[in-house]
Amino acid sequence: MAHTPRKRFGQNFLHDHNIIYNIISSIQARPGQHWVEIGPGQGALTEPLLNEGVRLDVVELDRDLVVLLREKFKQYPNLQIHSADALRFDFSSLAAGGDQSAGSGLARKAPEGARAGIARDEKLRVIGNLPYNISTPLMFHLLDNAYCIEDMHFMLQKEVVDRICAAPGSKKYGRLSVMMQYYCATELLFDVPPESFDPAPQVMSAIVRLVPHQQPPVAVNDMSKLNRVVTQAFSQRRKTLRNSLKKLITEEEIVALGIDPTLRAESISLAEFARLSNLLQE
Numbered sequence: 001m002a003h004t005p006r007k008r009f010g011q012n013f014l015h016d017h018n019i020i021y022n023i024i025s026s027i028q029a030r031p032g033q034h035w036v037e038i039g040p041g042q043g044a045l046t047e048p049l050l051n052e053g054v055r056l057d058v059v060e061l062d063r064d065l066v067v068l069l070r071e072k073f074k075q076y077p078n079l080q081i082h083s084a085d086a087l088r089f090d091f092s093s094l095a096a097g098g099d100q101s102a103g104s105g106l107a108r109k110a111p112e113g114a115r116a117g118i119a120r121d122e123k124l125r126v127i128g129n130l131p132y133n134i135s136t137p138l139m140f141h142l143l144d145n146a147y148c149i150e151d152m153h154f155m156l157q158k159e160v161v162d163r164i165c166a167a168p169g170s171k172k173y174g175r176l177s178v179m180m181q182y183y184c185a186t187e188l189l190f191d192v193p194p195e196s197f198d199p200a201p202q203v204m205s206a207i208v209r210l211v212p213h214q215q216p217p218v219a220v221n222d223m224s225k226l227n228r229v230v231t232q233a234f235s236q237r238r239k240t241l242r243n244s245l246k247k248l249i250t251e252e253e254i255v256a257l258g259i260d261p262t263l264r265a266e267s268i269s270l271a272e273f274a275r276l277s278n279l280l281q282e
């Protein structure tokens with residue numbers, strides 16, 4: 001039976017074969033790799049991925065779609081379908097060694113005491129045409145398990161991809177840019193127009209590639225402090241640092257770090273935010 005797209009689950013199904021082909025070409029899936037797809041829907045990306053010979057776990061919230069997927073892909077032994085909310089799903093349980101290992105030190109909740117690392121070819125490769133309303137929390141949830149993730153490819157609102165990839169000095173540069181770039185190398189691959197989906201969303205979409213860093217790109221003593229400084233600085237983005245951060249850091253302290261306190265948050269690099277955050281007491 002045909003499935004009627006459900007707005008509450010952010011269902012905009014991809015039907016443009018050229019876009020599907022471009023996605024599959026750019027991700028370079030190889031037989032034997034372990035992939036995870038979030039929100040497989042009716043299987044627009046699932047089928048070509050399975051045909052690449054990968055091992056695939058998919059996580060789908062809509063139970064009707066889970067039934068449809070089980071029927072449609074019953075001949076594929078390389079597919080595991082999880083009827084679950086991706087926001088609560090324990091992705092580390094899928095990786096080789098489960099939650100026993102940690103490597104980069106970048107996992108937001110790296111398993112305690114484990115430093116051994118996990119081999120590159122055992123890491124998960126993640127893909128998803130994400131429901132736009134949960135895309136940001138879902139990316140941060142996945143980054144909790146960055147140590148077991150090789151890379152992630154997501155279809156997101158183009159506006160969000162632009163913000164993730166923005167460099168200092170750009171109007172789009174903000175909290176999401178700084179925090180995502182701390183965890184990952186980010187790259188916009190290509191744009192996807194609304195008519196590629198059914199139903200067509202109101203906005204342009206784009207594909208982003210996120211590759212978790214093996215080592216932190218800058219030294220941050222405490223991620224919650226980095227988050228606090230960045231949030232505070234961008235909550236008043238028109239103000240200079242000496243004004244926006246005055247409750248947290250004095251002007252003299254900013255100067256002592258070699259940072260111009262008359263600059264605005266949008267010109268401050270990740271490395272400078274890291275140095276500012278390392279000054280915070282509590």
Ligand SMILES: C[S@@+](CC[C@H](N)C(=O)[O-])C[C@H]1O[C@@H](n2cnc3c(N)ncnc32)[C@H](O)[C@@H]1O
Pocket residue numbers: 009010011012013014015038039040041042043044045059060061062065084085086087128129130131134
């Ligand atoms: C934008 S659609 C993409 C569907 C399909 N991948 C495609 O490209 O046509 C988003 C999918 O994510 C599913 N979804 C929504 N919220 C979810 C959640 N919290 N966890 C897992 N899947 C979810 C929806 O049911 C839907 O299948």
